[in-house]
Amino acid sequence: MKIFLYFIKKNNNAIVIAAGGTGGHVFPAIALTKILSHRHKVIFFTDKRGEKYFSNQDINRIILPISSSNRKNILQITKLTVNFIRSFFISIIEMKKNKINLVILFGSYIALPVALAAFIMRISIVIHEQNAILGLSNSIISHFADKITVSFKETIGISKKNQSKVIFCGMPIRDKFYSNLIKHKYNHNNDINIVILGGSLGSDILSLKIAEIILSLDNKIKSRINIYHQVKEEHYSTINKLYLKSNLKSYKICVFFNDLEIIMSLSDLIISRSGASSIAEIEFLGKPSILIPLKNSARNHQYINAQVYSNNNNSTIIIEEDNLEIKLMESFDNLFIKDQIKNLQIEAQKYWYKTKGAENLATIIGQILINKHNSRKIKY
Structure with a gap:
């Protein structure tokens, strides 16, 4: 009943969704954004590579300077480090300004500075793994994330101590x-x-x-x-x-x-x-x-x-x-x-018609926000 009431009434939760790089990361994040935006203020963090997937999309987004690198020479490593630090501070500034209380990450290199900023600010973190094996960024973040949502029931690479955080939701796909x-x-x-x-x-x-x-x-x-x-x-x-x-x-x-x-x-x-x-x-x-x-x-x-x-x-x-x-x-x-x-x-x-990943993930997010709201009411 609570989850039903959550979806039919507006609330003041502010959420960051972060995804960049390839369409494999960005498309499912956009699918979730479109559902959550009906009830929440959602800010989308992406990078220059990810920005091209937003044509004709009415989504509030911020472009972080983080970028991938093959890390083969000192100049590339230096550039990657500087952009990581810049992305980290931009994330802190934007999350503080917009009073963000939940961060949802879809892997790739962009997730790391955003996750670090959220961790320092004590903002709840949910990660979504699109692939059947946990990616490097998600693998690192999984140790301090609140929940790990997955597209494949048989997702490998998740440590035993983090298994209790795992929730299967499927893969969010484009609403079209x-x-x-x-x-x-x-x-x-x-x-x-x-x-x-x-x-x-x-x-x-x-x-x-x-x-x-x-x-x-x-x-x-x-x-x-x-x-x-x-x-x-x-x-x-x-x-x-x-x-x-x-x-x-x-x-x-x-x-x-x-x-x-x-x-x-x-x-x-x-x-x-x-x-x-x-x-x-x-x-x-x-x-x-x-x-x-x-x-x-x-x-x-x-x-x-x-x-x-x-x-x-x-x-x-x-x-x-x-x-x-x-x-x-x-x-x-x-x-x-x-x-x-x-x-x-x-x-x-x-x-046919087997996958409803975006709706499932939105419902999980709704329950997390309900639990956060209820926990604030508890007085010890």
Whole structure:
């Protein structure tokens, strides 16, 4: 009852949500922000890399100067240190000015100065781990965070002493996926709609190489295929020329799809990296997929994500170094020549509409704030 009353009436809680770097961190944080903003004052801390994901977003945000570094020389280390200190003091100033009483962190390097500021100011900290293995920043912060929320039930890397803090909520996904899900289901004709995604950082393998592999398919198969391909900008012209000369039924290539949720919901097969956001969106739509983990992802999280996901869902994992072309052709042979794609679609429907991570996480945050409010009333 308390949690219900919490969501139907306004309150004066002020919250910081921090996420930066790639879309895998920023998109789920934005999804949560949109829900919490109905009841709270929410300030979003991000960095210059993360700012690009806020186009057309009415979100109050502050850009911190923190940035990533490969830490290979003294100048980069010095710059990273200075920016860390600046981000730390900006966080303290903004949290004090806005009377913040809860900080929610989505990992990445931006989380560290914000977490340190919150810890010193005795502000409650909640972290969310998107991947199936705890990231480095979240691993450090987990020791003094109040709660650890996770996208995967099987998340690894959490110490035994912190297990009591863990709450499973799932992965928050973009609200556009909810609004477009009912309108666009499966196609029931003979077409094969393939969506190819390279992740927010782009991918050579999932850009030029995979286009060449698809064009090597039999013409009878290609004449049924509609391709929606996210490509790297430097490959756009080359891939466009390749597809133009092909026997594909149709193709659409783009560096960034603004209507990705519609394209994915119309797909028969999604070929993608295995970042946590991509996997959550594939799972939400209940789509057959081929996952090609990024080979140098931090803590090998993309491979672990793919492994955990494929154990319970309709997905094939292909490793980049493991004869990629041969493995992809084998998968295409099973899917298209043996015409297993429709059977996989039916099987994948079992997982449709499974994920409600943003709502679950918002409810957890609501309960934390209720508990904080009640604890203030207790007199000893």
